[in-house]
Amino acid sequence: MTARRLPTYYISHGGGPWPYMDDNMRRRFDKLEASLLSIRNEWGSAARAALIVSGHWETPEFAVSSAAAPGMVFDYYGFPEHLYDIKYDAPGSPELAVRVLAMLQAGGFACESDPERGFDHGTFSLMKPLCPNGEMPIVQLSIKQDLDPQAHLSVGQLLAPLRDEGVVIIGSGSSFHNLGLRGPAAVEPSRQFDDWLQQTLLATSTDERRRRVVAWTQAPHARTAHPREDHLIPLMVALGAADKESAALVFHQDDFFGSWALSSFRFGDPLCLGTQTSSVER
Template identity: 85%
Template sequence: MTPQRLPTYYISHGGGPWPYMDDDMRQRFDQLEASLLSIRNEWGEAARAVLIVSGHWETTEFCVSSAAHPGMVFDYYGFPEHLYHIKYDAPGSPELAMRTRAMLQAGGVACESDAERGFDHGTFSLMKPLCPSGELPIVQLSIKQDLDSQAHLSVGRLLAPLRDEGVVIIGSGSSFHNLGLRGPAAIEPSRQFDDWLQQTLLATSTAERRRRVAAWKLAPNARIAHPREDHLIPLMVALGAADEEAAALVYNQADFFGSWTLSSFRFGEPVPVGAQAA
């Protein structure tokens, strides 16, 4: 049977442990949650595992999580105590971790393995709505501390064959990530950067898209949108893994936290209804 190529994604993952909240704050994530439920329908039965590039895990060299039963990383602060005792029970996949590491090393990219790394909120905040019961194995791939755009695009290209093997590649970050800027002062810089990002990903040739993304610091309000680009860099891996394929906007919200414009994107086409994993 011809393998079904899965799309890749760059997803703005929201704030902290939002799927586990039970107060009024939870409602702020309704639009994001609706987008995730829609995204899950795009995989059909073809997905057998998920590889998440989280903006919340940085290492000197690239690294994959290889635990069979990952724990939790509570990398947030200021939330009620019960949100530091939650558990997302998806399995890991030592086999996928080994495959990912081997693919990068074969391409000349150093990659290590971490059998202790648990799910950070860049992972479980997305996967709880996408797979509520933890039904798909998950491997995390770190971003490299140098935050080099070209290096992460290249890693994405090396990992592209995973898409034909039933693996969904997700870059998890945030299209606007300046925690110190909220309220009216954030509205226009956020909107302008998002306009540039949408124009770049949705309305340029693949060659121009590649060039503009690599040179993202030239975008309007680039350093206001991302004082540090840890939450943008996962985009590079997701895009690199679908380098020649069309992008689609799968989430857009102009009033996140009351003032941020956030977006998420898909690269490649959804899986046809009824398609199976290879």
């Protein structure tokens, strides 16, 4: 491992276009925002681009966004009208898109280039706090519609060399994602699933960690936490890209949306020391 190898992340990205919300609505995301600001400090000056694996982009086979100036994808509902006119002006990186495409194809995975895909909120909700002026080029990688954990772990392993090239790999989803379950009924299922996820990622050997995430449906309340695992699968890519490295908890909130336990994780060491996270070395 080189001294400049960037860590990878699985981040619970919050609700809709929250960085663009006003006043009290935005304040609900203060803890998440603080965690993102801390994460940005972990990269120093080493990160030159971001590869975001968003749970909001599914394709039959893998796809990579290749536009030089991506547009926006407003894949949320019921928000005030002005939140459908926002623009996050970060550039894309056709060069990085070509590199990602080649890496996956060389590893035996079908992958297509999509020059039309814009930033969905799984991407811009994170990157607005991380890089508020849109100064970092961004490429998005879709998740494959079969949602196969092992395939996404393998894709992450193929992408690992990007970490030595100044590319930060972020899996963007949510550690609990059952939009129909709020209030007291959500408390215990979300706590138990979150406890299992933290135990799996922070306190097991890397071999056991991999085995457990592939068999994630055996976790307590697995299908309550993820009736459909589109928001969990980005974890597999981030974890695969740091397969043998230690994990750290970089965000946790017990009362997200009033009742959900949500967490975010880092894999690999931060480049800038001094961040306050919970980690288990092994």
